[in-house]
Amino acid sequence: MCGISVAFADTEMWQSNVYEYEMRRVEIMKKLALLLCAALTAAALTACGGTSQETTAAQTLTAQASETESQATDGSETEEGGQSGEEANSESQEKAADEPSADNPFNGKTVKVGCSATFVPYESIEMAADGSKSYTGMNIDIITAIVEKNGGTVEFMDMPFKSLMAAIQASQIDFCSGGMAPTDERRQTLDFSEIFFYPRNAIVYRSEDSYPDLESLQGKTIAYVFGTNYQQVAESVEGAETVGIQGSPACIEEVNSKRADACIIDGAGATEFLKQNEGLEMSLLDKTDDCFAIGFPKESPYYETFNNTLKEMMENGELDSIIAEHLSEQFILD
Numbered sequence: 001m002c003g004i005s006v007a008f009a010d011t012e013m014w015q016s017n018v019y020e021y022e023m024r025r026v027e028i029m030k031k032l033a034l035l036l037c038a039a040l041t042a043a044a045l046t047a048c049g050g051t052s053q054e055t056t057a058a059q060t061l062t063a064q065a066s067e068t069e070s071q072a073t074d075g076s077e078t079e080e081g082g083q084s085g086e087e088a089n090s091e092s093q094e095k096a097a098d099e100p101s102a103d104n105p106f107n108g109k110t111v112k113v114g115c116s117a118t119f120v121p122y123e124s125i126e127m128a129a130d131g132s133k134s135y136t137g138m139n140i141d142i143i144t145a146i147v148e149k150n151g152g153t154v155e156f157m158d159m160p161f162k163s164l165m166a167a168i169q170a171s172q173i174d175f176c177s178g179g180m181a182p183t184d185e186r187r188q189t190l191d192f193s194e195i196f197f198y199p200r201n202a203i204v205y206r207s208e209d210s211y212p213d214l215e216s217l218q219g220k221t222i223a224y225v226f227g228t229n230y231q232q233v234a235e236s237v238e239g240a241e242t243v244g245i246q247g248s249p250a251c252i253e254e255v256n257s258k259r260a261d262a263c264i265i266d267g268a269g270a271t272e273f274l275k276q277n278e279g280l281e282m283s284l285l286d287k288t289d290d291c292f293a294i295g296f297p298k299e300s301p302y303y304e305t306f307n308n309t310l311k312e313m314m315e316n317g318e319l320d321s322i323i324a325e326h327l328s329e330q331f332i333l334d
Contacts, residue, residue, distance in 0.1 A: 106152030114176040118247035138326040162227030197292040202270035205262040223263035
């Protein structure tokens with residue numbers, strides 16, 4: 001009953017507004033008619049030899065009639081719910097601010113981004129029941145968000161981590177993910193975005209063993225992902241035999257099959273692998289200078305826009321939200 005009463009009240013208010021508008025329109029039309037009659041009379045007098053003053057008066061009356069008609073039209077549009085010019089202009093400016101500008105390098109473009117899709121939980125491939133695949137992971141979500149904010153779309157291209165730099169140099173991709181650290185050597189070839197993540201490495205080993213730190217791996221066989229910073233960590237262990245493997249899943253298999261005593265991989269990824277592999281344990285290592293950034297070719301047209309958007313996401317908390325969706329709070333930058 002309450003809703004019906006409100007409906008009747010709204011109807012009565014609408015009818016009242018319509019009545020007031022009609023009355024106003026009638027008054028305006030009356031004034032318009034009087035002005036037009038006066039203008040026509042003045043024009044007739046002029047045609048019969050009226051003076052220049054009479055001619056001027058006729059022109060003035062005609063102009064007033066035209067102005068009154070214009071005001072009537074403008075008033076009716078505003079009262080019937082139309083937007084005033086000022087409101088329309090404000091709304092247009094707000095809409096333009098939300099849309100990427102025409103000179104934005106991403107706007108309307110599809111960029112090719114290289115990634116290493118065995119790098120769980122940062123970048124990996126999910127297969128659907130119908131056989132289609134999609135890219136998922138923290139790095140994937142960060143890059144997608146930045147490109148789409150700037151009006152573009154992303155085509156991810158999976159390749160071995162060691163091939164990413166070569167693919168950029170050969171112009172096969174526009175830039176790369178892959179959790180690449182901006183080392184001095186790499187900076188000679190690429191430009192890097194702001195550092196957006198500091199990972200923590202982990203030692204993964206069989207449950208019957210115990211390797212709490214790097215020193216405990218002296219003289220052991222250690223697997224690592226070829227071409228990554230994990231290679232440097234493994235090779236820093238005194239007396240260890242190191243084996244380069246393609247991808248973290250293959251490193252886990254080396255340990256499972258006892259071809260390696262342990263492997264050194266990303267800590268967040270290790271957490272995911274242990275969920276799927278019973279009989280394995282891990283030791284999370286302390287934070288290091290290892291970090292993630294996005295690699296671009298020198299003088300890339302996308303670099304500045306991408307980097308500015310990334311910094312905005314770091315400042316407004318959007319980046320932390322994406323990290324928290326994939327990892328635990330301990331991995332969020334301080």
